[in-house]
Amino acid sequence: xxxxxxxxxxxxxxxxxxxxxxxxxxxxxxxxxxxxxxxxxxxxxxxxxxxxxxxxxxxxxxxxxxxxxxxxxxxxxxxxxxxxxxxxxxxxxxxxxxxxxxxxxxxxxxxxxxxxxxxxxxxxxxxxxxxxxxxxxxxxxxxxxxxxxxxxxxxxxxxxxxxxxxxxxxxxxxxxxxxxxxxxxxxxxxxxxxxxxxxxxxxxxxxxxxxxxxxxxxxxxxxxxxxxxxxxxxxxxxxxxxxxxxxxxxxxxxxxxxxxxxxxxxxxxxxxxxxxxxxxxxxxxxxxxxxxxxxxxxxxxxxxxxxxxxxxxxxxxxxxxxxxxxxxxxxxxxxxxxxxxxxxxxxxxxxxxxxxxxxxxxxxxxxxxxxxxxxxxxxxxxxxxxxxx
Numbered sequence: 001x002x003x004x005x006x007x008x009x010x011x012x013x014x015x016x017x018x019x020x021x022x023x024x025x026x027x028x029x030x031x032x033x034x035x036x037x038x039x040x041x042x043x044x045x046x047x048x049x050x051x052x053x054x055x056x057x058x059x060x061x062x063x064x065x066x067x068x069x070x071x072x073x074x075x076x077x078x079x080x081x082x083x084x085x086x087x088x089x090x091x092x093x094x095x096x097x098x099x100x101x102x103x104x105x106x107x108x109x110x111x112x113x114x115x116x117x118x119x120x121x122x123x124x125x126x127x128x129x130x131x132x133x134x135x136x137x138x139x140x141x142x143x144x145x146x147x148x149x150x151x152x153x154x155x156x157x158x159x160x161x162x163x164x165x166x167x168x169x170x171x172x173x174x175x176x177x178x179x180x181x182x183x184x185x186x187x188x189x190x191x192x193x194x195x196x197x198x199x200x201x202x203x204x205x206x207x208x209x210x211x212x213x214x215x216x217x218x219x220x221x222x223x224x225x226x227x228x229x230x231x232x233x234x235x236x237x238x239x240x241x242x243x244x245x246x247x248x249x250x251x252x253x254x255x256x257x258x259x260x261x262x263x264x265x266x267x268x269x270x271x272x273x274x275x276x277x278x279x280x281x282x283x284x285x286x287x288x289x290x291x292x293x294x295x296x297x298x299x300x301x302x303x304x305x306x307x308x309x310x311x312x313x314x315x316x317x318x319x320x321x322x323x324x325x326x327x328x329x330x331x332x333x334x335x336x337x338x339x340x341x342x343x344x345x346x347x348x349x350x351x352x353x354x355x356x357x358x359x360x361x362x363x364x365x366x367x368x369x370x371x372x373x374x375x376x377x378x379x380x381x382x383x384x385x386x387x388x389x
């Protein structure tokens with residue numbers, strides 16, 4: 001009689017399957033069994049035979065041991081702010097959430113060794129019903145957020161560093177599925193905002209606007225209930241509000257208005273490198289501020305299309321993308337102090353090194369150690385942690 005695999009943990013199979021953007025039918029076809037068998041494995045109703053287990057390991061690119069590890073499965077009842085709720089992206093969203101939870105697990109592990117920057121995000125009295133939030137109120141909230149963080153009304157030199165310095169966690173990742181843009185999550189268990197920026201198709205200005213959009217969700221919508229978010233009518237409104245916040249936060253009315261004195265594509269191209277915001281976004285901002293009429297907005301967008309700038313604008317290949325530094329500095333500190341090595345990370349987090357590097361946005365980090373970057377407010381805990389021997 002063929003033996004199954006005692007102590008096989010079905011939730012681990014579900015986790016890695018979703019992280020690989022596969023549904024049960026996809027995986028079943030790849031390893032040559034039925035979808036019903038995959039379902040039974042995940043529900044712990046049956047365990048796979050050894051040959052099936054080996055094919056799972058090869059297909060999912062994970063060691064066999066993964067399926068037997070008792071792991072901490074991070075989950076959350078809060079909202080993950082995706083840009084699309086269409087059925088076509090359900091598998092993509094599941095993959096993205098799994099990678100987000102790996103990122104959260106990594107932060108929780110690091111906090112056992114390192115004092116990360118404390119979370120210092122403003123808590124405004126925002127209506128729980130998004131339909132009660134006006135664009136003028138969003139304008140004011142963007143202004144107050146800048147004020148809370150002590151920012152001037154000029155361009156923000158590096159938005160991603162700002163988000164990290166204030167206690168946010170930012171990870172730049174490549175996802176195989178192009179239907180998922182940047183997304184964010186306020187993780188209530190550690191009261192920390194997480195930003196996942198998808199780099200597959202993003203220019204520097206697109207990535208920066210994505211980050212500001214997600215900041216808008218964190219400021220405006222963190223107390224929204226999931227049942228209110230996951231409705232088509234509210235979803236469109238909420239996305240529009242986050243876009244408006246991003247524009248107001250990146251392009252403050254007083255200073256941007258004085259720069260955009262002549263509403264022409266030539267002028268917007270000239271000031272794009274200063275504000276690091278797309279020409280298209282600046283046109284929308286001028287319209288929101290009533291600096292131009294609707295007719296003038298339409299003409300500008302028509303000329304943008306005529307010049308072929310709707311998909312790729314001037315300077316998109318010259319403006320340097322903003323980087324992150326929290327994870328890099330944290331790992332450098334731990335490795336230099338001999339508190340951990342890469343094997344410790346893999347064993348404690350329960351994912352392979354490639355998945356870990358992907359979750360924190362540091363591809364090939366452990367193969368090519370980078371120069372140390374100084375990071376404020378971060379130091380090794382001194383609570384009796386012994387160096388790695």
